[in-house]
Amino acid sequence: MRSVMQQPFRTAVLVLVWGWLLFLVLTPNLLVIGASVMTRDPGTFISLPLNLDAYRQLFNPLYLDVFLHSLYMAAMTTLICLLIGYPFAWALSKVPRQRQMLLIFLLIVPFWTNSLVRTYALKLILATNGLLNNALMSVGLIDQPMQMLYTEGAVIIGLVYLLLPFMILPLYAVFDDLREDLLRASHDLGAGRLATFVHIIVPMTLPGVLAGVMLVLLPAMGLFFVPDILGGSRNLLVGNVIKNQFLDARNWPFGAAASIMLTLAMAFLMFAHRLSKRRIGEEGV
């Protein structure tokens, strides 16, 4: 009690932070866990008795297909982001400092526009009468419009477009930390470019890769409005399933169980990230 009197500011901040975490992070999560083990109820949404039916439903072949397809699209998105983001971040770390800041700024500028709006913009580009088809036809590459909208490809393009910066930024951070000396030392000891890439650059940038995967893979399973706008009915994400269960099907326990599955996947990735950082001698997050 004495310390409360002595350090009112410190106490106030701590109460605020803990209060925030307790009421806005812990409580909702506990509620989700609670909902997932209860029974669906048309009137009150959830009711007793407790059971694991919702989790059993996750393994229903129908939903399992949706989850696997969602995982596939998210994985493709992550892979494409990695393939574009890795060389991009590497190159970014090599340009002169001042230009670097400008490029990072440009990378962040799209965030100032709501992602929903940007997804609609993408729809205009990919539509049958959209910018891309018209451009391709006017230069004579195709005779008739291609079906791009409402395909798996459109969903992946949308996800890559929205999530690429989340891959580039953590990768840029690790490339920026990668000291030229280490690469020189590797060459000095007889390693060529490929060997240096495999033995030094890849392990040293692995924490950035995992951070980027973490920031892309999970949102890529959850961004339900992307398939809503670009994907049509066959290209659903886990996020769509969760949204549908809560808003349309009114099956809260199942929606809750599905979102817990995503949380567990996140926890697993964070654990892997921590291990990789420890390997190169940095403190785990």
Added chain:
Amino acid sequence: MKQTLLSLSNLSKQFDGKTVLDSLDLEILDGEFITLLGPSGCGKTTLLRLMAGFEHPDTGTITLGGEDLTHTPPEKRPLNTVFQNYALFPHMSVFDNVAYGLKMEKRPKEEIRQRVDDALAMVQLGEFARRKPHQLSGGQQQRVAIARAVIKRPKMLLLDEPLSALDFKLRRTMQVELKRLQRELGITFVFVTHDQEEALSMSDRVVVLKDGQVQQLGTPREVYERPANLFTARFVGDTNFFAGRVDVANGDDTITVDVFGLKRTFPKPDFQVAAGQLLHVLLRPEDIRVLAPNDDDGVAGKVVERNYKGSTLDSVIHLDDGTEVLASEFFDEDDPTFDYSLGERVKVSWVDGWEWLLPEENTETELEGAVDA
């Protein structure tokens, strides 16, 4: 007689239009410990990087044992580097760091194990093989870096200010250790430093660099006692510069010089002298003799500073004409309590024959920044 191992000829290098190396020539002998000494920005690190192959010269050639290396990539050069901040691979254990060079050569596992064990034993780190670099102290990391660099038995070891991150005591220990390693391994060491004391105590030969050019190349003794120019004289050790004027160029091998109104006779220097010419008379602080104010010899002044250094008493004396003189005197067994009080009147002289003459230089600029170390 020692043979030339590495030969640099006419090397030039510019960065963003700024000349870092200016048609530099240098021959490095097989088995010697040679130090590149100079202030920051003198080109010593660039020179080392050109030897290692991390940079390529704009003009000139580098040959090692007669073989042209100028455009050979670093991984194909038979020399290795110890980096300023060690550059140990943080994700590998000490063992894997040291083994890296041999693994790249695809040596058999058993041979790698044996040679890494030997290398770690040589730097007394045998029991640290399983540790990660960040679990070691600075001095231990330094030793790992050395073991890693010598394990491929390079013809030449390049050391880029390897001791600059260590504290004073550890530096001294590592200096001795490096000398021992160099003797045992018989490898040519090229050592970069801005610390003149380190350069003098460790090297067989010292290369003094400034503005990308060799100012002087010689043994530590030559560089210290017979500096080739004012820059070297100022950069290597403390020096008193007295203005002198040639009085008479005698017929024999001596000249008479007027210093502070005293007529002194010196052996003729190896540059041209004529009567009336201005020159610098250089005297190291330990060459100075401080005499009683009533002595017949010497120039009058007063003590303005005294520093007790344990084995010596260092003082600054203001001569009556305004010149400052640094003096460093050893304590004498006969007079263990000898000391000066500030403001005390004294006379300054020096040991005849210990002075060194340099001609007046027109380009006296840029010398200010040079006196760090």
